[in-house]
Amino acid sequence: MLNFEFTEEQEQFRKILRDFAKEELLPHYTKWDREGITPRHLWKKLGDLGVTGLRIPEQYGGVGADCLTTGIAAEEIGRGDFNLTYSVMLNALIGEILTQHASEEMKNEWLPQIASGEKIVGIAITEPAAGTDAGGITSTARREDNEYVLNGEKSGISVATCGDAFIVFAKTNPSLGNKGISAFLVPSTVNGFEAKGYEDMGNIPIGRGSIYMHELRIPAANLIGQENQGFSQVMNGFDLSRLLIGLQCVGAAMQSIDETIEHVKIRQSFGRPLATYQAVSFPIVTHHTQLELIKWQAYRGLWLRDQGRKHSKEASSVKWLGPKYSVEAIHECLLLNGHYAYTKEMPLEQRLRDVIGLEIGDGTAQANQMVIAKEIIGREFRTHQTQTV
Ligand SMILES: Cc1cc2nc3c(=O)[nH]c(=O)nc-3n(C[C@H](O)[C@H](O)[C@H](O)COP(=O)(O)OP(=O)(O)OC[C@H]3O[C@@H](n4cnc5c(N)ncnc54)[C@H](O)[C@@H]3O)c2cc1C
Incomplete structure (x- = not known):
């Protein structure tokens, strides 16, 4: 049987978000662009509405919603403030990656803060010489005892200037091509991390920019999932x-x-x-x-x-x-x-x-x-x- 109907709960969620987008987001949409501000208070407010934690399980402070419901949020927030849709899309992507692959300790530390909208986490794959061909990245991560040491440059990264942490992709075994890439959780406060924003045409409140990693040391426990499976x-x-x-x-x-x-x-x-x-x-x-x-x-x-x-x-x-x-x-x-x-x-x-x-x-x-x-x-x-x- 083919059924194109959303559930009553989903329709209610849509209505709440449509009203919120119209009354609280749309009137200020241009303000953040003009002022060049990431409205963190609105990420937090969206956290209160459950929007930032849709693809994060309830046991880690999220909503545990299905993908269809997450789509409703992307569409409705897009009506009010396109740039705040990153709090749906980015958080759904990050939420799924961490839920599926991170250690229990990492999940307990990061997922509740992402779900509440308090912390913003980005994803850093693209490099100056590797965009479409993402497997061609040259950033490296070498293991030294209980740490990984990261070196390289990431470019075009959303939330570069305001992110609290990034899922960074780097080569742990460069000879294996895209099968030698691993993912790491890198807090933006660690030594060796630097971010510089761009003067973008749009998406200004998203603070896109480049990330530079120079002998950046993180605990080995910050590896997400298996080595070389990133x-x-x-x-x-x-x-x-x-x-x-x-x-x-x-x-x-x-x-x-x-x-x-x-x-x-x-x-x-x-x-x-x-x-x-x-x-x-x-x-x-x-x-x-x-x-x-x-x-x-x-x-x-x-x-x-x-x-x-x-x-x-x-x-x-x-x-x-x-x-x-x-x-x-x-x-x-x-x-x-x-x-x-x-x-x-x-x-x-x-x-x-x-x-x-x-x-x-x-x-x-x-x-x-x-x-x-x-x-x-x-x-x-x-x-x-x-x-x-
Ligand atoms: C608003 C915005 C947000 C972004 N956020 C992030 C982020 O959060 N994290 C992140 O890692 N990256 C991010 N990026 C970077 C983005 O993923 C890359 O820009 C994108 O993958 C394209 O890579 P590139 O810019 O290096 O272009 P290139 O790969 O150099 O491509 C240039 C042009 O050539 C075309 N092209 C390339 N290869 C082929 C081919 N084989 N056949 C035909 N055409 C081809 C492309 O389609 C494109 O038109 C963001 C970019 C933007 C604009």
């Missing part, structure tokens, strides 16, 4: 973050469409509301339709994940087209609102800048198309047999 541990997590990213972009774009529909019903030209001209209504219809398609593909992917079934192809399709269709929709909305929307008085220009970032972050269009090609055409037809995506 890559396979995180790749599965990306199937979740990619579905959530699609929904957070759709949330921001649908909010833009709602605002634009209100505008074109009121604004007149040549004595009639703009909405009566099909050259105005049809583009809105086109974008709305495209976004609905992405939305249901995303929820289908999340449902498959909840059932423990394969969903990499679905996740990549959503990550590829979700941000793209959302950017196109927001751009059109900006134009339909006329010159005023080109000012910083309205949130549309910021939404456009913010959402473009996630056309790149977490895998570009091409990276995601490679995943789909591998599945529908075959592994043996990949360009590079050592390819990592």
Whole structure:
């Protein structure tokens, strides 16, 4: 039987978050961008609502929600403040990795603080010479007695300037390629850690930047999971973050469409509301339709994940087209609102800048198309047999 209905509890959760996003997030969305601030108090507030701990089990202070419910949060928070959706997506990814692979001690120390929104933890894979080809990283971690010593540079990392810790990927056995990568929990307070922020086009409150590790020493217990298993541990997590990213972009774009529909019903030209001209209504219809398609593909992917079934192809399709269709929709909305929307008085220009970032972050269009090609055409037809995506 096919059932597209959310449960009553999920619908209630959606309503709570939609009201919260409208009343408490949307009015200040542009403020954090203008002031260049990470609103940590709102991460904490989202923690009180359970949003930051959705994929963290109850025994570690989280909500233990399913992936579908997590998707609802990504979509609804995206309507209010796109940058705060990182508290859903990043925390779901980090929450799953730590829950599945970290030691009991690490889980007890970090998960409750992540779930409450008190601590922000990022993920550091990308390097100046290794983005799409993530297996090509050159950061190293060498074991010395009861410690690991990390060296290298990470680039493009979300929450670099405000994160309390990072899951850092480094090579423990460089001769094994992507099978020689391990993951470590690195607090940003340790000696040898340095972060520098970027002057980004958007996503300003996320504090993206580079992380430098110079003879950075952490206890051996900070290894997450098995040595040399880091890559396979995180790749599965990306199937979740990619579905959530699609929904957070759709949330921001649908909010833009709602605002634009209100505008074109009121604004007149040549004595009639703009909405009566099909050259105005049809583009809105086109974008709305495209976004609905992405939305249901995303929820289908999340449902498959909840059932423990394969969903990499679905996740990549959503990550590829979700941000793209959302950017196109927001751009059109900006134009339909006329010159005023080109000012910083309205949130549309910021939404456009913010959402473009996630056309790149977490895998570009091409990276995601490679995943789909591998599945529908075959592994043996990949360009590079050592390819990592
Ligand atoms: C907003 C944002 C947030 C981010 N957050 C994080 C984070 O928290 N942690 C983290 O580790 N990284 C993060 N990143 C980095 C991101 O994951 C990388 O930028 C991304 O994987 C692409 O890598 P790159 O920028 O090095 O581009 P490259 O890999 O150099 O690619 C450049 C271009 O070439 C294309 N290309 C590359 N290889 C191929 C190929 N084989 N075939 C066809 N086309 C190809 C790409 O699609 C792209 O268009 C973030 C980036 C952004 C923009």
